[in-house]
Amino acid sequence: MNIDFIGDIHGHHSLLEKLLIKLEYTKSKGCYTHPVQKTIFVGDIINRGPKVRESLELVFNMWKKGQARCILGNHEINFLAYQLHQKKPFLAAQQVQRIEKQLEHTLISFKNHKKELEFYTDWIKSWPSVIDEKGYRVVHACWIQKGIDFFKERESNSKMTNDLLVKLMDVGTKEYGLLHSLYQGVDIPYFKEGDNTKSTAVRIRWWDSMANKTYRDMATKERQRIPEEKIPAHFVSNSYQYNDKPLLFVGHFCLDELPHLVSDKVCCLDFCVSKKGILTAYRYLAEKKLKAEHLYFVHN
Numbered sequence: 659m660n661i662d663f664i665g666d667i668h669g670h671h672s673l674l675e676k677l678l679i680k681l682e683y684t685k686s687k688g689c690y691t692h693p694v695q696k697t698i699f700v701g702d703i704i705n706r707g708p709k710v711r712e713s714l715e716l717v718f719n720m721w722k723k724g725q726a727r728c729i730l731g732n733h734e735i736n737f738l739a740y741q742l743h744q745k746k747p748f749l750a751a752q753q754v755q756r757i758e759k760q761l762e763h764t765l766i767s768f769k770n771h772k773k774e775l776e777f778y779t780d781w782i783k784s785w786p787s788v789i790d791e792k793g794y795r796v797v798h799a800c801w802i803q804k805g806i807d808f809f810k811e812r813e814s815n816s817k818m819t820n821d822l823l824v825k826l827m828d829v830g831t832k833e834y835g836l837l838h839s840l841y842q843g844v845d846i847p848y849f850k851e852g853d854n855t856k857s858t859a860v861r862i863r864w865w866d867s868m869a870n871k872t873y874r875d876m877a878t879k880e881r882q883r884i885p886e887e888k889i890p891a892h893f894v895s896n897s898y899q900y901n902d903k904p905l906l907f908v909g910h911f912c913l914d915e916l917p918h919l920v921s922d923k924v925c926c927l928d929f930c931v932s933k934k935g936i937l938t939a940y941r942y943l944a945e946k947k948l949k950a951e952h953l954y955f956v957h958n
């Protein structure tokens with residue numbers, strides 16, 4: 659099946675429309691469709707941007723028509739946890755504070771639309787964490803088999819449960835660790851020169867080999883600020899490098915550069931819509947190896 663994979667939208671509704679038009683979708687009765695392509699959104703539809711409610715509405719209309727599917731991003735997980743917390747408090751005060759800051763634009767967007775907020779909350783709960791098909795896979799940030807298996811089993815009925823949400827937000831549980839890797843990626847600590855008491859974490863381009871690489875080589879962003887220090891051997895041997903498997907589509911990383919392929923097998927679709935106003939898609943035509951000419955993007 660031919661699919662257009664679309665990166666993190668974060669409430670940038672007009673950029674999403676611009677991208678769909680570039681990909682030759684047509685709008686009829688409020689819904690964008692394509693005669694040949696299906697659409698998969700890689701998570702993080704909400705937060706940050708100016709039109710969260712409109713973005714959800716657009717994606718929902720495509721979903722309802724059978725045109726599109728979505729997976730959950732870290733922002734949707736936090737959103738669902740927050741919505742549950744409103745009914746049955748379970749989050750720590752610090753977590754609430756952090757999530758409320760993230761949700762600022764989403765809550766403004768739904769201020770006078772409480773019923774819609776409930777409706778979309780229920781719908782988002784039905785999104786899976788993972789799509790695993792014959793020729794392609796989709797996860798928000800990182801493919802770690804142990805975590806993938808866990809979420810696939812828990813979501814076999816395709817619905818995020820309140821019980822699982824509570825565990826996912828509970829620092830220290832196995833579920834929390836798995837959530838972090840799948841939805842946030844892989845962070846590797848390093849110690850600043852002359853201070854071996856406090857470590858800083860560098861989020862890495864986990865899909866690459868770490869052999870003979872420095873922290874700066876592997877960092878997902880702000881590379882000039884990351885030391886050119888070699889990554890210690892014990893991290894290298896625990897590599898997450900993704901090779902020789904179905905193509906994998908992720909979002910999340912808010913990469914610094916202009917859209918490009920980060921590897922032959924892994925396609926990151928997040929080149930930071932909220933900071934740079936770039937929204938990215940990949941047109942998959944059942945190829946076995948990613949092709950640079952299948953990347954499409956629009957900007958403000």
Ligand SMILES: [Mn+2]
Nearest residue numbers: 702731732910
């Ligand atoms: Mn994300």
